[in-house]
Amino acid sequence: MPISELTHEPPKAAPTGPRSGLAAIWAARHFWWHLTKSELRARYRRSYLGILWSLLNPLLMMLICTLVFGTLWREDPLKFAPFVFSGLVTWEYIGQNTNGATGALLYAEPYIRQAPLPVVIYPLRTTLVAFIHFLITVSLLTAFSVAIRGPSHALLSLCVSLPMFLALGWCASTVNSILAVFFRDWMYLSTVCLQFLFYGTPVIWPPELLESRGMGWVYIWNPIHHTLQLLRRPLLASEWPTPFEYGMVLGTLLLLALLSRAVSRSTARKLVFRL
Amino acid sequence: MPFIRLDHVTVRYDLDYSGWNTLKDFVLHRLREGGKKPLRHIDALRDVTLEVSEGERLGVLGRNGAGKSTLLRTMAGIYPPLSGVVTTVGRVRALFDLSLGFEPDATGRENIFFRGLLLGEKPEAIRKKMAEIAEFTEIGDFLDVPVKCYSSGMLVRLAFAISSAIEGDILLLDEVVAAGDLHFQEKAKKRLLEMIDRSRLLVLVSHDLGAIREICNRAIWLDGGRVRMDGSPADVVAAYTAMESSVV
Numbered sequence: 001m002p003i004s005e006l007t008h009e010p011p012k013a014a015p016t017g018p019r020s021g022l023a024a025i026w027a028a029r030h031f032w033w034h035l036t037k038s039e040l041r042a043r044y045r046r047s048y049l050g051i052l053w054s055l056l057n058p059l060l061m062m063l064i065c066t067l068v069f070g071t072l073w074r075e076d077p078l079k080f081a082p083f084v085f086s087g088l089v090t091w092e093y094i095g096q097n098t099n100g101a102t103g104a105l106l107y108a109e110p111y112i113r114q115a116p117l118p119v120v121i122y123p124l125r126t127t128l129v130a131f132i133h134f135l136i137t138v139s140l141l142t143a144f145s146v147a148i149r150g151p152s153h154a155l156l157s158l159c160v161s162l163p164m165f166l167a168l169g170w171c172a173s174t175v176n177s178i179l180a181v182f183f184r185d186w187m188y189l190s191t192v193c194l195q196f197l198f199y200g201t202p203v204i205w206p207p208e209l210l211e212s213r214g215m216g217w218v219y220i221w222n223p224i225h226h227t228l229q230l231l232r233r234p235l236l237a238s239e240w241p242t243p244f245e246y247g248m249v250l251g252t253l254l255l256l257a258l259l260s261r262a263v264s265r266s267t268a269r270k271l272v273f274r275l
Numbered sequence: 276m277p278f279i280r281l282d283h284v285t286v287r288y289d290l291d292y293s294g295w296n297t298l299k300d301f302v303l304h305r306l307r308e309g310g311k312k313p314l315r316h317i318d319a320l321r322d323v324t325l326e327v328s329e330g331e332r333l334g335v336l337g338r339n340g341a342g343k344s345t346l347l348r349t350m351a352g353i354y355p356p357l358s359g360v361v362t363t364v365g366r367v368r369a370l371f372d373l374s375l376g377f378e379p380d381a382t383g384r385e386n387i388f389f390r391g392l393l394l395g396e397k398p399e400a401i402r403k404k405m406a407e408i409a410e411f412t413e414i415g416d417f418l419d420v421p422v423k424c425y426s427s428g429m430l431v432r433l434a435f436a437i438s439s440a441i442e443g444d445i446l447l448l449d450e451v452v453a454a455g456d457l458h459f460q461e462k463a464k465k466r467l468l469e470m471i472d473r474s475r476l477l478v479l480v481s482h483d484l485g486a487i488r489e490i491c492n493r494a495i496w497l498d499g500g501r502v503r504m505d506g507s508p509a510d511v512v513a514a515y516t517a518m519e520s521s522v523v
Contacts, residue, residue, distance in 0.1 A: 028392075030392045030397065030398055031389070031392040031393055034388060034389055034392055034398075035378070035389065038378050038380075038381050038385060038389065041381075042378070042380035042381065045380070110372065110375035110376035110377075111376050111393055112353075113348075113353060113372055113375065113376075114353070114369070114371070114372055114375065114376050114393065115353070115369075115393050115394060115395070116351060116352035116353050117393070182296070183296065183297055183298040183301060184296050184297050185297040185298050185299060186298060189298060268355060269355045269357065270289065272353065272354060272355070273288050273289065273354075274296075
């Protein structure tokens with residue numbers, strides 16, 4: 001254990017507090033990075049198509065959605081297909097991150113009981129695995145966008161947006177993983193919530209569909225919609241995201257960061273005993 | 276200068292959480308009891324004050340459930356105390372739960388890496404030690420096979436080889452390891468004794484009173500989470516044995 005000096009006083013200055021934990025998270029970087037690489041390797045070792053699976057699922061879903069919903073709503077397939085694909089790859093990231101996080105701490109119990117590393121590194125592993133898949137599909141989408149629309153300076157916005165996706169994912173997976181330790185049925189509830197959010201967010205349906213019927217409120221205060229816009233605007237419209245969209249995403253990130261900090265601090269003393 | 280100091284440390288396990296370890300039960304508990312019904316708990320360590328300094332080899336003895344393993348994990352920083360302060364200065368090397376914490380789909384060689392990193396080693400340092408660790412395990416080509424295919428004996432061999440290859444000032448041992456077959460046990464015992472010799476501070480939890488007398492220069496007797504006696508190994512072992520004999 002990399003302890004040069006370890007002093008812990010209960011309960012508020014517990015070592016899982018995010019502030020005191022940042023140095024410890026960095027110190028443990030080799031460990032969580034290797035865990036991430038191992039999970040990716042193990043996943044692809046078992047599959048014939050390897051990393052192509054990351055692309056195949058949203059591609060097939062995009063095809064089906066474009067055929068069914070595109071026809072139903074009379075959308076131009078050339079515009080609708082990338083719209084659906086961008087929505088689905090983001091949702092894939094959210095889904096992988098949420099589902100993986102519910103077991104992140106429970107499966108890491110043997111590690112947690114052996115070394116006093118910050119527990120937030122285990123949901124970070126989940127987020128990184130999901131984020132790397134997400135990056136691969138976003139790269140494909142970016143190449144597609146450049147091929148169709150030509151290069152655009154709006155693509156530079158991804159340099160800001162993608163780290164925000166990562167931070168959002170980490171905060172969400174931290175909260176999720178801790179709740180799953182204390183409430184073992186949380187994983188089922190989170191799946192139901194995710195399903196509900198999927199249909200309530202413009203992932204496969206265009207926002208104009210509801211706006212034209214005076215129901216814009218369904219998505220206008222939905223932070224996931226604005227997070228999606230951070231991807232869709234530069235890739236599908238060669239535009240920078242609006243200040244309102246950045247504001248909504250940053251606000252959500254701040255709230256999630258505060259929530260994950262509060263949850264990890266308030267459970268720091270009990271967590272290891274609940275595993 | 277490595278040392279461990281526990282200042283009025285209490286470590287508490289909640290017992291009733293199993294009554295509401297689902298969201299449904301938690302909500303029902305809140306509705307029925309108004310959240311006022313106190314949860315049952317057990318204090319595995321009660322107001323323990325203890326200092327272990329450089330050069331000391333502390334043996335910890337006591338019955339099952341006396342708090343020995345909890346004490347060790349608290350010293351290692353794994354169990355946070357309910358009250359009191361734990362200060363551990365020095366690089367800690369802990370040997371407990373050896374066969375836990377493997378990535379089942381990763382090979383033995385990859386797991387050497389994970390375990391080493393988990394224990395605080397740098398990747399370069401592990402690479403340097405890889406050949407020596409691999410040789411110590413004596414599992415040959417199996418090192419390149421996922422560990423989910425290993426027998427329990429092979430897992431313990433691997434775990435022991437990694438954990439014992441990493442140095443530290445403070446050595447925390449929970450029972451002397453009985454790893455693998457007779458040949459490997461001899462080998463492991465020899466390495467453990469070398470580790471003990473090299474360590475600057477040792478805390479050994481064991482039911483083997485002979486080992487405590489032989490290895491340690493100080494002993495404590497834990498009873499119900501409290502330090503019942505602190506003294507020379509001979510005196511503490513004698514008092515503990517006398518008490519146990521009187522109970523039998």
